[in-house]
Amino acid sequence: MTTTSPRAAPASAAATRPAPSRGRGEMAVVLGGAVVAGIALLTGIATSPDTQYDEVVYTRAAQQVAQSWHLTWSNTAFFVHPPLSFLAQAGWLRLLGMQDAPLDQAIVAARVLTAAAAVFAVLLLGLLTAYLAPAASRTRGLVLVGLVVGIAALDPVMLRYGRLALIEPLALIAAMLTLCLAIRLRDAGAVVYVPVVGLATGLTLLTKEVTAFCLFTPVVHALLSRDRRRIGVTAGGFAWGLGLWLLFPLWAYALGLSTDFIDVKFATFERLLGLVQITGWNRPGVSFASAVVAQLGAYATSYVFLALGGIALLWLMTRAVVGAARWLLAWLVTSYAFAAYMVLFGTLNEQFFVYILPAAIVGTVLAADAALTRVRAPRARGVVAVVAAVVVLGTSATGWVRLYTTDNAAIFAITALIRDTVPACATISVTGDPDRFSYLLPGTRVATFATGEGAQAHGVHLFVLSDKDVASGYGDATAGLVRFVRAHGTRVTRHDTFTYDGLELWRTPVDPYAPLADSEPVPGGTFVVTDADRCGGFAVVDPFAAGVAALGGKGVVGAPVSGSFPTASGTTAQIFTGAVLTAEPGAPATAAPVVPRLATTAAYRAAQLPPVTLGDPAGLLTDPAITAAYLRGGDAAAARARLGDPVGPPTPMPDGQVRQAFAGGVLEHPAGADGVRLAAIGTLARDAGLITPPAAAAGPQAAPPLDADIQPGQPTSVRPFVVALLAGLALYLALPVLVVEIARLVRRRPARAR
Numbered sequence: 001m002t003t004t005s006p007r008a009a010p011a012s013a014a015a016t017r018p019a020p021s022r023g024r025g026e027m028a029v030v031l032g033g034a035v036v037a038g039i040a041l042l043t044g045i046a047t048s049p050d051t052q053y054d055e056v057v058y059t060r061a062a063q064q065v066a067q068s069w070h071l072t073w074s075n076t077a078f079f080v081h082p083p084l085s086f087l088a089q090a091g092w093l094r095l096l097g098m099q100d101a102p103l104d105q106a107i108v109a110a111r112v113l114t115a116a117a118a119v120f121a122v123l124l125l126g127l128l129t130a131y132l133a134p135a136a137s138r139t140r141g142l143v144l145v146g147l148v149v150g151i152a153a154l155d156p157v158m159l160r161y162g163r164l165a166l167i168e169p170l171a172l173i174a175a176m177l178t179l180c181l182a183i184r185l186r187d188a189g190a191v192v193y194v195p196v197v198g199l200a201t202g203l204t205l206l207t208k209e210v211t212a213f214c215l216f217t218p219v220v221h222a223l224l225s226r227d228r229r230r231i232g233v234t235a236g237g238f239a240w241g242l243g244l245w246l247l248f249p250l251w252a253y254a255l256g257l258s259t260d261f262i263d264v265k266f267a268t269f270e271r272l273l274g275l276v277q278i279t280g281w282n283r284p285g286v287s288f289a290s291a292v293v294a295q296l297g298a299y300a301t302s303y304v305f306l307a308l309g310g311i312a313l314l315w316l317m318t319r320a321v322v323g324a325a326r327w328l329l330a331w332l333v334t335s336y337a338f339a340a341y342m343v344l345f346g347t348l349n350e351q352f353f354v355y356i357l358p359a360a361i362v363g364t365v366l367a368a369d370a371a372l373t374r375v376r377a378p379r380a381r382g383v384v385a386v387v388a389a390v391v392v393l394g395t396s397a398t399g400w401v402r403l404y405t406t407d408n409a410a411i412f413a414i415t416a417l418i419r420d421t422v423p424a425c426a427t428i429s430v431t432g433d434p435d436r437f438s439y440l441l442p443g444t445r446v447a448t449f450a451t452g453e454g455a456q457a458h459g460v461h462l463f464v465l466s467d468k469d470v471a472s473g474y475g476d477a478t479a480g481l482v483r484f485v486r487a488h489g490t491r492v493t494r495h496d497t498f499t500y501d502g503l504e505l506w507r508t509p510v511d512p513y514a515p516l517a518d519s520e521p522v523p524g525g526t527f528v529v530t531d532a533d534r535c536g537g538f539a540v541v542d543p544f545a546a547g548v549a550a551l552g553g554k555g556v557v558g559a560p561v562s563g564s565f566p567t568a569s570g571t572t573a574q575i576f577t578g579a580v581l582t583a584e585p586g587a588p589a590t591a592a593p594v595v596p597r598l599a600t601t602a603a604y605r606a607a608q609l610p611p612v613t614l615g616d617p618a619g620l621l622t623d624p625a626i627t628a629a630y631l632r633g634g635d636a637a638a639a640r641a642r643l644g645d646p647v648g649p650p651t652p653m654p655d656g657q658v659r660q661a662f663a664g665g666v667l668e669h670p671a672g673a674d675g676v677r678l679a680a681i682g683t684l685a686r687d688a689g690l691i692t693p694p695a696a697a698a699g700p701q702a703a704p705p706l707d708a709d710i711q712p713g714q715p716t717s718v719r720p721f722v723v724a725l726l727a728g729l730a731l732y733l734a735l736p737v738l739v740v741e742i743a744r745l746v747r748r749r750p751a752r753a754r
Helices: 011-016 024-042 053-068 084-096 103-132 138-154 156-162 168-184 190-205 209-215 217-225 228-245 247-254 258-273 288-294 296-317 323-344 350-372 378-404 410-421 452-457 467-472 479-488 544-551 602-606 624-631 636-643 681-688 719-747
Strands: 427-430 445-447 462-465 490-495 503-507 519-522 525-529 536-541 572-575 580-583 657-662 665-670
Touching (some): 024 138, 024 156, 053 103, 084 103, 103 138, 103 168, 103 323, 103 410, 138 156, 138 350, 156 296, 156 378, 168 190, 168 217, 190 209, 190 228, 190 719, 209 217, 209 228, 209 323, 209 350, 217 228, 217 323, 228 247, 247 258, 296 378, 323 350, 462 479, 525 544, 572 681, 624 657, 624 665
Parallel strands (some): 427 462
Antiparallel strands (some): 462 503, 490 503, 519 525, 525 536
């Protein structure tokens, strides 16, 4: 890389050069770069990579803006990022008529816009390369530009985040355009530079504030040049952009939410300082080194360029650079200062590399070109250059084929399966952030639990599992939850996805006798969830709650299979899996004596239930486990009141259970074991028609909602911001010119009178 401009061609040569062919090479590079970037970024964009939390909620917010001008995906204003990218996506979705489309379709449409922005950002990167290599010959310059464009278009990190409906592609194109303008206007006066570059800077900051380090590059260049006048001009342009960013807090003030804005920005500032770590690779319990190693297979070439860009920075810092090389040094300084801070102290997220890699790629390519020019043997120089280019581009292209020409849309596939096969009233538990599923499953309750036992306690039996979420510490789920679900459940489906290292849908069975599962406290008792999707169940309140407890609890009696209802005899009844409980007014609930009548049915015998002999009750209590469960530490009179007399002996049955019939139920336990419960007599009595609950009691009730962290609604209209932005654009174009002209008039001295 040299620091002098190429010698101008003789006028005669310029005059005799055929006009139509002057830009043919440049046009070929631009079109070729656009084709490569377009293919890389748009091929299979609907299916790879897998969607993630930010993409889901950002697209939902854009739809809200397109529908009703409300910038939110919940019921609170969104102040984490500025509104400009959401306005752009909203306009795009509105143009396509996708503002009311299903969210998965809107996400794909939004990806098209961001991928197109990424294509143009790559082309702008090629333009920057041309600016930063002015001394290269025309042919070599085109090769350098083409190489940078090809590498950037196929870079794994740039590809990953360029293919998602995130802020990064829109912020990157704005930042690259601002840097291009700053270099193009490097010699312009304040009257031109400040309004043009300041406006671009402000719009970039209103897209994403983290681009500020890149936007500070012209100031760093002026500092390296020790040009006081230029320092003032470039700092003025940056400050002018910061002034335009003030429309963001002004919007919050117009909504009456200044305090909320300050709280959000203060929390963001704490994250940037590293005082709070809630995302990224620097979170407690997450190893930065292990995270890098885990992503090595996907991001290897990106890591190589990040390392080589750092080497190029150190190399430039040891030399006295001028001209274009100084611009490259300034760009690398700002990029790697940000990178170093994020790695050491701040919140390091993968997508931040999107803002560092452009400088790293350009710095690596130009530094490598400068090093190769020192090789005297042209043939060796050419061989090294070709081999290096083939290895880099070939590796990146191979990774692109492996990752982006296959179907990785696991979340879309699993949510589509849930929508088609699971009632909308269902509740599912997921690893990681629940919002990436909840907005794709309208009406479905999406929750997170740390353990499988905790999920079962609330009646949740459908799980979406990602080992990567658990290993990375995202969400509440622990490795114990994954082990529990896989040990007790059945896998419904699995989808390979490199984003989450595979995504699985599991269902665990509902055990009506699980003593601590599927129960929610309600006034006077519990609500027992009986539906595997947590759509419904039955309340168990006194006197039936006390009756169940007296018989040994849910683990003995089982879950209710009906609500409570009045009977013709004036009692109140409720059917449970193992018994039919009835209660006189003001009396405790006891098991109704349904077994003798039920024993005469074929269904009773088919269920391998024991014989009813109606012998001497005192001589029938011969099984120690059943006797202990029947008496429950009390006397026989209390036991008879609860469950009735024994009406048959303990009998080993062909299925391995030892069962004994009592008037109100059949106690059973596995042969050689002590755990005793009531066999499914209540369900059998209901199915046999011995007792029929009315329709109001037979149908399950809706399960009580899980606790939800719902904040009070806030004003979220983005209209005030749009109005202020339009006014600000006009002001920002006119005011600098006015200020500069007034300054000139003030500085101009009046002519002396003669």
